[in-house]
Amino acid sequence: MSIPVETFFLNPEAQGTLQAQIQQMIAQGILSGRLRKGEKLPSSRKLAGHLGVSRITVTLAYTELQASDYLESRDRSGYFVSNNAPEPPQFAARHPRQDSIDWSRALGRKFTGGATPVKPRDWWSFRYPFVYGQTDPSLFDHANWRHCALRALGQKDFQALTTDYYDNDDPQLIEFIARHTLPRRGILARPEEILVTMGAQNALWLTAQVLLTQRRTAVAEEPCYHALRDILTQSRCHLAPVAVDRDGLPPEALPESADVIFTTPSHQSPTNATMPMGRRKALMARAREMEALIVEDDYEFEMSFLRAPLPALKSLDTDGRVIYVGSFSKSIFPGLRLGYLVGPEPFIREARALRASVYRHPPGHIQRTASYFLSLGHYDSLIRRMGQVFARRRKVMEEALAGHGLGVAGRGVFGGSSIWMQAPDGVDTGELDRRLREKGVLIEPGRPFFHAAEPPGSYYRLAYSSISSERIPEGIARLATELALMR
Known part of the structure; x- marks a missing residue:
């Protein structure tokens, strides 16, 4: 991939010769990760025209960076960021900044502080994801x-x-x-x-x-x-x-x-x-x-x-x-x-x-x-297929929950994709969630759904939309084991 020439600009307040400034500009880009290994730099002619300097100045800067293993030259192809380029930072930040704004006063309104649950982005990598609202790739058309x-x-x-x-x-x-x-x-x-x-x-x-x-x-x-x-x-x-x-x-x-x-x-x-x-x-x-x-x-x-x-x-x-x-x-x-x-x-x-x-x-x-x-008609076909699969998964989950004596607090009369659960007294489902993740199990703690200043910590949600029927029994068994240990 070629790096656009517009990426480069000289700091008008920088010290040193133009050649040294160009070297530092490119080296900082590499060390910050902005310029990545294997990417092609602009030609010396194009970069010189863009920066308003002589071509020989850019050529000398490229040559020095090549000698330092920041760049490598390929025959008839130009200069590239070297695969052996140094990674530890060598320079201070070009624009050191210390905010002088008191943001506690400058912000007219705040939108943070809600109770939105934090779900792992790699939820699909968990073997037992009882996670709500995600797409099962085996069902999607x-x-x-x-x-x-x-x-x-x-x-x-x-x-x-x-x-x-x-x-x-x-x-x-x-x-x-x-x-x-x-x-x-x-x-x-x-x-x-x-x-x-x-x-x-x-x-x-x-x-x-x-x-x-x-x-x-x-x-x-x-x-x-x-x-x-x-x-x-x-x-x-x-x-x-x-x-x-x-x-x-x-x-x-x-x-x-x-x-x-x-x-x-x-x-x-x-x-x-x-x-x-x-x-x-x-x-x-x-x-x-x-x-x-x-x-x-x-x-x-x-x-x-x-x-x-x-x-x-x-x-x-x-x-x-x-x-x-x-x-x-x-x-x-x-x-x-x-x-x-x-x-x-x-x-x-x-x-x-x-x-x-x-x-x-x-x-x-x-x-x-x-x-x-x-x-x-693809949507209707998808809904029918999902309904049939969800019905099987729900039956398997209900049998597993009953077999382990786990407390069900609510289930949909007509269907749905999850079951609302309640853990035994004294069990905090936030902690339960943290412990289960180490065992490949994902659940959804119930605290964020409550408005109270001190919401109950014993509720949690189990979804069957993103986990196959074959994995549900073992996932529930691991959940039951952890609940027994926490009790």
Whole structure:
């Protein structure tokens, strides 16, 4: 690889001859790792013209660096960073810096400090990854996704690939969502009532920004999706956690001051509780009575492999009270970052304007690729295949958990991809997680899902979406052994 000539510049405050400055500039680049071994340097003529010095000055600098084994010369090819180049630093930093800014005062707002779990990036290298929300390569439809991506790159879709939609979306994807995805949840919506987002989390952020102020109160389930709690905290609204039970969010426990209610009725996150139809109707009536809005995060409704899911809250909405959040990221692959919002046109109009001021719209090529994957039936085939595999894995996991007498705190009525667990009293699942990693087992401690200042440490989540059925029993056995030791 050739190093661009624009990479090099002389420091106007540097001391010494031009030749010495060029030598130091290149040597520092090598020692800092910016210039890597085997990379080709610009020709002496090109670098001299770029720096405004004579060619002989650059040639002499290259020759000295070659003598010091920083560079090597190859016949008729020029100079390259030597494979034997010294690695220990020889120079002080060119621009030593000591910040004089008091960032504790300069920052107008802080967005750090949330409880987002830290998951290893190399989770796939663990033999027993009970990790939630990742793609199992053995299930993903590589061939058809690649085919759809190539089709979206074709001349026919040139406009979809290259157009700046401003604040709009790919009409082909919007049409599929309106005509195929939403009707499966009992929802009818016009294109003006649908907005494509960068995943469900982005949809929740847009919703919170549009609906909440410092004077309004948001209800969040306890426990809840940790990223939602961070979003609501950052919005500076009044946050009212409401504990869920085996049927999800209890309407009678909602505070009178609630303005916006965030809920996950199909698969409560993280307990997997499913809200029955009677409670759904009661929640709608209670929200209407309080003149509150409801934000329904309908994640994982596709993973209903035990029986058909209940209709979405949005399908019961007769007065435009429910904002619906959906996503393709969990069911296709999380790196897709593609979700959608459904709501009354005045709300979508404001969310669209906010989105446009942040990132305009999700990339057109991604939207068109997804629309092909959906419309050609590949998505439905993927969901069916995942449902069949998840059903087998869940059965194996439940048998293993029962065999070792481990405590299950919640499992999805219709399916899902995880089981909510509770360890014996006195066991801290954060410590349990650290100890299990040494044995090749990954679990998800439950603390980040709770709002309390001192959240309970005994809960944890086990997902079966990223681990094969064959490895589940041994993974659970290692978990049970470690729990027994910690008890």
